Every structure is written in structure tokens, then in C-alpha cells.
Amino acid sequence: MKFDLSPYRHITLRPVTGALGAEVTDIDCTGALAESTGEELRRALGQFHVLFFRDQQLDDDGLLRLAEVFGPPATSPLNGPESARQPISRLVREADAPAAERNFGDRWHMDRGGDPTPPLGFLLCCEEAPEYGGDTLFASLSAAYDALPDHVRQRLAGLTGVHSMSRLFGLDERSARTQSLLDEPSRPAPFTEQKHFDYVRSEAEHPLVCRHPLNGRPYLFVTGSYFLRVKGLPQAESDALVDALNHHVTRPDFTCRFRWRKDSIAILDNRCTLHFAANDYAGFARRMRRIELGSDWVPQ
Numbered sequence: 001m002k003f004d005l006s007p008y009r010h011i012t013l014r015p016v017t018g019a020l021g022a023e024v025t026d027i028d029c030t031g032a033l034a035e036s037t038g039e040e041l042r043r044a045l046g047q048f049h050v051l052f053f054r055d056q057q058l059d060d061d062g063l064l065r066l067a068e069v070f071g072p073p074a075t076s077p078l079n080g081p082e083s084a085r086q087p088i089s090r091l092v093r094e095a096d097a098p099a100a101e102r103n104f105g106d107r108w109h110m111d112r113g114g115d116p117t118p119p120l121g122f123l124l125c126c127e128e129a130p131e132y133g134g135d136t137l138f139a140s141l142s143a144a145y146d147a148l149p150d151h152v153r154q155r156l157a158g159l160t161g162v163h164s165m166s167r168l169f170g171l172d173e174r175s176a177r178t179q180s181l182l183d184e185p186s187r188p189a190p191f192t193e194q195k196h197f198d199y200v201r202s203e204a205e206h207p208l209v210c211r212h213p214l215n216g217r218p219y220l221f222v223t224g225s226y227f228l229r230v231k232g233l234p235q236a237e238s239d240a241l242v243d244a245l246n247h248h249v250t251r252p253d254f255t256c257r258f259r260w261r262k263d264s265i266a267i268l269d270n271r272c273t274l275h276f277a278a279n280d281y282a283g284f285a286r287r288m289r290r291i292e293l294g295s296d297w298v299p300q
């Protein structure tokens with residue numbers, strides 16, 4: 001897709017691929033941004049789904065101020081204990097972590113895609129990057145919808161998807177993955193075992209085709225790891241459609257990939273994208289700060 005950049009007068013954008021992603025250049029985020037700049041950044045996030053910034057040396061207050069341009073910082077039930085009380089959480093993998101240890105995000109997913117109201121987005125800021133590896137990949141659910149032939153769009157219209165973390169973590173309370181989560185020292189203290197299972201097992205229903213609240217652009221509400229079934233279809237037909245859609249939305253044509261450096265920032269519109277944290281940097285440390293953007297947004 002050839003993007004029209006002419007409506008932007010206060011920011012400079014460099015698109016990354018024809019599907020999504022734009023680097024915001026010539027900007028200093030260390031001070032308060034003008035409202036006109038903030039308005040264009042929000043519009044750009046709606047259009048490009050993910051914005052990248054380089055060489056921004058921001059302390060926690062500065063990072064919160066930048067996040068607030070896009071939405072109210074929120075706490076996440078998946079964040080660690082310190083972020084149960086404050087909105088910045090830290091994602092850390094040490095250089096001596098076992099190579100076989102998986103990242104939490106090394107699969108295509110929408111953050112908290114099994115929730116009735118997934119977060120509007122989130123901001124990631126890199127404090128220490130691997131020398132190579134550890135990229136994050138992003139996929140546009142809008143570009144994926146645009147590429148569908150009419151007869152498939154007609155088939156999907158009116159269908160409802162069911163999403164749940166149980167697809168990833170399983171319903172077995174003793175499943176290894178669930179157990180490893182429960183054993184995780186970073187699990188928030190008030191997040192009891194029962195609450196955890198209730199949360200993992202809960203299901204959310206959303207239309208398969210939604211419209212972006214900022215610009216009305218249609219997109220596929222497909223959540224990767226959390227996409228459980230299509231409501232009302234026989235199991236085999238539902239399984240086939242879930243697999244086909246999860247496969248379709250992550251075609252390379254609909255993606256971009258970001259190489260992290262220290263002081264790089266990515267702001268993601270979680271409403272219409274999937275992302276994947278590549279787990280290929282064993283031997284290197286990777287340290288990120290993360291702020292989740294809350295909203296009362298309901299996919300529709």
C-alpha cells in the first residue's frame with residue numbers, strides 16, 4: 001500500500017513496510033509534546049498500527065508522559081508485582097537464561113486477546129538490546145482483511161469468534177505451562193491461584209470482522225494464540241477456519257519487523273495487530289520497560 005503522508009504537518013513519518021509500521025523521525029520526546037503533535041501521533045497510530053522512535057532517552061516519568069499521549073496508562077493482571085501498583089513493568093531476560101526457556105510472547109498473539117476489553121495498546125522501551133536477535137514482529141489485521149476476496153469477506157461477516165487464554169495455557173490446572181506461570185516469582189501477590197485459573201478459563205466473544213474506532217477501517221479480530229473457536233460452527237469446521245485465519249493474518253505481506261536498540265521505543269495499537277517476540281538471542285540480555293494503555297474499548 002502507498003501511504004498518504006500529506007495530512008501530517010507536525011510529525012515526520014517513515015513507513016516501514018506497505019502493511020504497517022512507521023518510524024517517527026525528527027522528534028524529541030524528552031519534553032511535553034504539543035497537542036497538535038499528539039493529535040497527529042494518535043492519528044498515525046491508527047493508520048500505521050505501530051510507531052517506532054529511536055534514541056529517546058526517557059526516564060520513567062518521561063515514558064509515562066509519552067504513553068499518555070496515546071491513552072491512559074493502566075495496570076495489567078499479567079504484570080509483575082511492582083506493576084500491580086504502578087503502570088511501568090519491566091520485561092527482563094538475562095544473558096545466562098537457558099536457551100530453551102521460552103519468552104512469554106514468542107508466539108503470534110494480541111495482548112490479553114482473551115479479555116472482553118483487551119488493552120488499547122502498549123508502549124515498549126528498550127533499556128538493553130541483544131547485539132543481534134530479539135526483534136519484535138508485528139502483523140496488521142487490517143491488511144489481512146483487505147487481502148481477502150469478496151466471497152470470504154461475505155462468509156465471515158456476522159460470524160463471532162471466541163477467544164480465551166485457555167487455548168494457550170490449557171484447562172488442566174496441572175499443565176506444565178500453567179504450573180510454570182504459577183511458579184513464576186514475578187506473579188503478582190494478590191493474583192491467587194483460583195483467580196488465575198478463572199482468568200485463564202474465561203472466554204470473550206467478538207465479531208470476526210471489526211472496525212477500527214478511530215478511522216472505521218475494517219480488520220479481522222483474530223487473536224493468534226487465544227483464538228479458540230468460531231461460535232455456532234461444527235468443531236471441525238471451526239478448527240479449520242481458526243487455523244486458516246491465524247495462518248492468513250501472519251503472512252509476511254502483512255507484517256513488519258523491528259530491530260531493537262537501546263532507547264528505541266515502539267507504540268503498538270493492540271486493537272488491530274498481532275505481535276511476536278522472537279526468541280533467538282540466548283547469550284544476550286534484553287531489558288524492556290512496558291506500559292499498557294487502558295481503555296473502555298470493546299471490539300465491534
Ligand SMILES: [Fe+2]
Nearest residue numbers: 105110111275
Ligand atoms: Fe505480547
